[in-house]
Amino acid sequence: MTAAVISASSPLALRLRDALAVTVLGGLLALPFIGLVTVEEGGALTVRTRWGAWGATLAALFFGRLLLRAALDAWRSRRPARKRAVFSSGDAVLRRAAGTSLLAAALLLPVFFADNRYVIDTATTLGIYVMLGWGLNVVVGLAGLLDLGYVAFYAVGAYTYALLSTQFGWSFWEALPAAGALAALFGILLGYPVLRLRGDYLAIVTLGFGEIIRIVLLNWTSFSGGPNGIGGIPRPSFFGLAFARSAEGRTFHEFFGLEFSPMHRFIFLYYLIVVLALLTHALISRLRVLPTGRAWEALREDEIACKALGLNTTTVKLSAFATGAMLAGFAGVFFAARQGFISPESFTFSESATILAIVVLGGMGSQLGVVLAAAVLVVLPELGRQFADYRMLVFGAAMVTIMAVKPTGLLARREPTVRLNPERSAAP
Amino acid sequence: MLELQRVSAHYGPIQALVEVDLVVRAGEIVTLIGANGAGKSTLMTTLFGTPRASSGRILLEGEDITALPPHRIARRGIALVPEGRRVFAKMSVYENLLLGATPLEGAHVEENLQRVFSLFPVLETRRTQRAGTLSGGEQQMLAIGRALMSEPRLLLLDEPSLGLAPLVIRTIFRTIVALNREHGLTILLVEQNARQALKIAHRGYVLQNGRIVLEGSGAALLADPQVRAAYLDAVS
Ligand SMILES: Nc1ncnc2c1ncn2[C@@H]1O[C@H](COP(=O)(O)OP(=O)(O)OP(=O)(O)O)[C@@H](O)[C@H]1O
Ligand SMILES: [Mg+2]
Numbered sequence: 001m002t003a004a005v006i007s008a009s010s011p012l013a014l015r016l017r018d019a020l021a022v023t024v025l026g027g028l029l030a031l032p033f034i035g036l037v038t039v040e041e042g043g044a045l046t047v048r049t050r051w052g053a054w055g056a057t058l059a060a061l062f063f064g065r066l067l068l069r070a071a072l073d074a075w076r077s078r079r080p081a082r083k084r085a086v087f088s089s090g091d092a093v094l095r096r097a098a099g100t101s102l103l104a105a106a107l108l109l110p111v112f113f114a115d116n117r118y119v120i121d122t123a124t125t126l127g128i129y130v131m132l133g134w135g136l137n138v139v140v141g142l143a144g145l146l147d148l149g150y151v152a153f154y155a156v157g158a159y160t161y162a163l164l165s166t167q168f169g170w171s172f173w174e175a176l177p178a179a180g181a182l183a184a185l186f187g188i189l190l191g192y193p194v195l196r197l198r199g200d201y202l203a204i205v206t207l208g209f210g211e212i213i214r215i216v217l218l219n220w221t222s223f224s225g226g227p228n229g230i231g232g233i234p235r236p237s238f239f240g241l242a243f244a245r246s247a248e249g250r251t252f253h254e255f256f257g258l259e260f261s262p263m264h265r266f267i268f269l270y271y272l273i274v275v276l277a278l279l280t281h282a283l284i285s286r287l288r289v290l291p292t293g294r295a296w297e298a299l300r301e302d303e304i305a306c307k308a309l310g311l312n313t314t315t316v317k318l319s320a321f322a323t324g325a326m327l328a329g330f331a332g333v334f335f336a337a338r339q340g341f342i343s344p345e346s347f348t349f350s351e352s353a354t355i356l357a358i359v360v361l362g363g364m365g366s367q368l369g370v371v372l373a374a375a376v377l378v379v380l381p382e383l384g385r386q387f388a389d390y391r392m393l394v395f396g397a398a399m400v401t402i403m404a405v406k407p408t409g410l411l412a413r414r415e416p417t418v419r420l421n422p423e424r425s426a427a428p
Numbered sequence: 429m430l431e432l433q434r435v436s437a438h439y440g441p442i443q444a445l446v447e448v449d450l451v452v453r454a455g456e457i458v459t460l461i462g463a464n465g466a467g468k469s470t471l472m473t474t475l476f477g478t479p480r481a482s483s484g485r486i487l488l489e490g491e492d493i494t495a496l497p498p499h500r501i502a503r504r505g506i507a508l509v510p511e512g513r514r515v516f517a518k519m520s521v522y523e524n525l526l527l528g529a530t531p532l533e534g535a536h537v538e539e540n541l542q543r544v545f546s547l548f549p550v551l552e553t554r555r556t557q558r559a560g561t562l563s564g565g566e567q568q569m570l571a572i573g574r575a576l577m578s579e580p581r582l583l584l585l586d587e588p589s590l591g592l593a594p595l596v597i598r599t600i601f602r603t604i605v606a607l608n609r610e611h612g613l614t615i616l617l618v619e620q621n622a623r624q625a626l627k628i629a630h631r632g633y634v635l636q637n638g639r640i641v642l643e644g645s646g647a648a649l650l651a652d653p654q655v656r657a658a659y660l661d662a663v664s
Contacts, residue, residue, distance in 0.1 A: 291530065298516050298527050305514035307478055310502025310531035310578065 011073070018094055019065040025098050026061040028372070029105050030054060032379050038118045045118070065097075095411075099368055106274055110267045120266045124338065126378045127273030128331055133358040133370035134280050135327030140356065141365035142293065143320035144300025146203040149190070149210025150355055153183040153325035155217065155347035157332025162230040162342050172236035176333050183329025184322040191321035195314055198303075210352055218344040229343025236337045238268055269338050276334060280327055281367060287323070296320050297365075361402060362410055369411035376402075429454040429582055429614050430475075430506075435484035437467075437474045444470040446638040447484065452582065457608050457615045459625040459646065461659055462635035468618040469511050471635070472586050476501050476508055488582070503531045507580035511587050511618075513571040517560030521551055524559050524570055528577030536579065544573040547603065565596035572603070582614045583607065589621045597621065601628060622659040626650045634659075 035054035038045050106123075113119040132154060139147045160179035164170035170178070194205050217224045224230065235243060241252040243265035252268075253260040287293040295316045298306050306313050336342050358377055362369030380398055402410070430452040437445040444467045452458045462468050474481050477498045486494045493501050507528075516524050525544060529537050545552040548569040554562060559570055568588055575583060585604065589597040605628050607613045619625030626632050629646035634655060642655065649655050 291526075291534070294519075294523060294527060295530070297519060297523075301516035301518060302514050304478075305510055305516065306527075307498045308473075308476060308502070308508040308510050308514075309528055309574065310499045311527070312497070312499040 015066060015069050018069055018097060019062050021094055022065040022097060022101055023058055023062040025372070026101060026105065027054070027058050028375055028379070029102070030057045030061075032122055032382060033109060033113060033119050036119075036383075038116065047118075095368060102368075102371060103278075110270055114267065115261075115263055117263065117266055120263070120270050122378065122382055124266070124270045124273055126374055127270070127277050128335060129355065129358060129374040129378050130371050131273065131277045131280050131331045131334075132328060132355045133362065133374050134277070134284055134367060135324045135331065136355050137324075137359050137362070137365060137367070137370055138284060138287075138296065138327070139320050139324035140359050141362075142288070142300065143296040143317065145317065145320060146199060146206070147321075147324070148203045148207035148349075148352055148356065149213075150206075150324070150328060151347045151349070151351040152190075152210040152213040153186055153328035154332040154335070154351070155213055155344075156183045156186050156325075157329030158336040158342050158346070159217065159224060159230070159332075160329070161333040161336045162233050163224075165234050166230060166232060172234070172333070172337050176330060179333045180326040180329045183332070184326040187321040187323075187325025188318050190325075191318045195317055207349070207352075210347075210349060214344050214347050217347070225343070227343060227345075229341060229345075231341040233336050233340050233342065235265065235340065236269070236272060243268060269334075273334055276330060280330070283327075284367065292316075292319055357399065361399065366411040372410050429456075429489060430616065431487040432471075432475075433485045433487070435471075435474065435481045435486060437470055437479050438482045439470075439479060444479075444638050445474060445481075448635075448638070448640055450633055450640065452614060452616050454581075454614050455608075455612065456630045457604070457617060457628055459617045459619060459622075459629035459632040460635060461619060461622045461625065461632065461649075461655075463658070466635040467638040468635055469586055470638075472508060472511075472584050472616075472618060475506070475584065499531075502578065505579070505581040506584065507531075507575035507578050507582075508584040509571045509575045509586060509588060512590065513564075513567045515559040515562070515567050515570050515574070517558065519559060520556050521559055521562070521570055522555040524574050525551075525555075525577050528574035531578040537577075540577050540579060544576055547576070547606075548573055565592050565599070568592060568596075568600060569603075572600075576607075580613070582616065584616045584618075586618045587620060588617075589619065589624075597624070601625075604628065622655070623650070 031054065034057050035050055037048050037050050039048050109123055110120060132150070135153075136147065136150045139145050139150070157179040160182050161170075161172070161175040164175045164178065165172070190206065190209050194202055197205060218227055220226070221228075237243070238252050241250055241255050242248075243252050243262075245251070245260050251260075252258075252264055258264070284293075288297075295306070295311050296319075298309075298311065299313060299316050299320075303313060306316070335346070339346075354377060358370055358373045360373075361376065362371070362373035376398070430450075432448050432450040434447040434449060435445055436443060436447055448471060450458075450460075450471075460468055460471065470479070473479070475486060475493075477493075477496060481494050484494070485492055488501075488504055488506060491504075493504065496504075516527065519527075525541060526537065529540060532540075545555075550566055551569060551573055554566065559567065562570060568590075572583075572585070572588065588600050588604070592600065601624055604615060604617065608615050617625055617629065626646045626649050632644065632646050632649045633640050634642040634649065642649065642652065644652070650660070
């Protein structure tokens, strides 16, 4: 390929860029799933790398995407009206392509790793962080309110489910809305006193709030079990079918005539978080184009102008806090149900910091950016296991590098939420 | 239409407005001039309840709005174009305009949008552009357009000519006159650009250290020796 061929505006350059983007995204995702494999060695599980398989995946992604793009364009060029929009709105197209391939990869993952618990578990953890990242993104990325105590709402959700299920026998699906509502209420309770604070002051108060919740949970032993936490939290069932070798009612494998496998539950949990995350995404995308979401962003941009335009900044802030908190509450319920055991240890400040890092690294306000950043922050430490002691060092270095190279985050460009006329506005 | 009765306002211990009496009648352009720090912007924002008047009464069409929260005041047919434009920089022109329609809760958005676009055609061609990348003049037009999206009867303009080239200033002033004459909008205008602002005004007020020291018709103020000395001398 000579440089002359790849001029900035040629379709070829765009296609190569598009294919490259898909390869990078896919490669990042494939790294833990394909590049790493666990093998049993003398009774212990160890992680092996499979660079060959990973390389092949990259190549397949790159050329597959090129072919797919070419095929799609050839098909589209038969409809001349659409042809121009495809390349001129390159960014939006890229984004959509990336989003679609991520979704496809997420849905297909268990098909390829049905018996690899490590991969499914890591991916489930990733799902939780994506959901938390999206939730915090509402508060920090969209509304511009720096919240350092976000993990508090995650804890509220987790403890709500843990207590409701172990004390009152509530099921996962019954507790989910209740926990979301309670977390939202806590969001409003926190939001109310800090309405007039901004920036550093807000950050300090929210930091304190996060610690208060954790310390209460740690010390109110009769209520939360204190440092011992709460165990024996029931696992979610598949529409009433339990994931167990045998149970009182019918079990999942009996109903579907499968042989019992513990992997069924892990895969179910994985799909559950994928569904929850997708619902989160749908909710936020919807809110963003409604006046509520637009008001969040306006608040981030200029609070004084908001007041002059008749926006009720109080309700705008509270709705952002409540929405973010509710989503953390949902994630907390899932976390408790997945672990079966929770204790205040899981809700320390470093969790808040990680989630905030995901939002900042992703490029404040970008949904796709959050996914990428979560992948980096969840997968990187996993890879770092080989380096054991240097793990945090590698992690830190990677963060610093990213912020040095892309100080506004991985994907900082904001997509407008409305277009008067998509066809015309897409044209140059 | 608008009446301030002995309105005072404070920022903590600092008194920014001292018993201001001011009237704007329906259909008028009223210009408010004064030196830097005289309290002109404070007067505008006090109408919106930030800061709240510490004493006195503010009446809008006969109704007392002194104690209303800002978002309620905006729903009463009054819109403010704040000093320094304050457009939402990262959002598109279109989104900025939609945000201006907030007080109407989604009513008449299309009509008002068309009205704004016919007033400022440049905004229509830039409607998907991020507001922060517009030129200063375009941003001012956007700020005015955004305020008009709420169908105000009374428009408050705080230094719309700030930092603009003479040619653009002329366009803005022409638009202000057109809004008043053709669309029947009542306007309260704060300006450093005293000569032009008084020329288009029916009446004017001079604010000094938070007090109204002079009032009269636009022409009378233009001819007043005190005003000439303090606000018009530089450009004679
Ligand atoms: N948020 C604030 N907090 C404290 N003091 C303030 C605040 N805003 C304005 N002031 C003070 O109130 C007084 C009036 O300010 P204001 O902005 O109303 O003046 P202005 O006439 O609009 O001036 P300019 O022509 O420079 O815009 C000034 O002394 C200013 O320092
Ligand atoms: Mg001012």
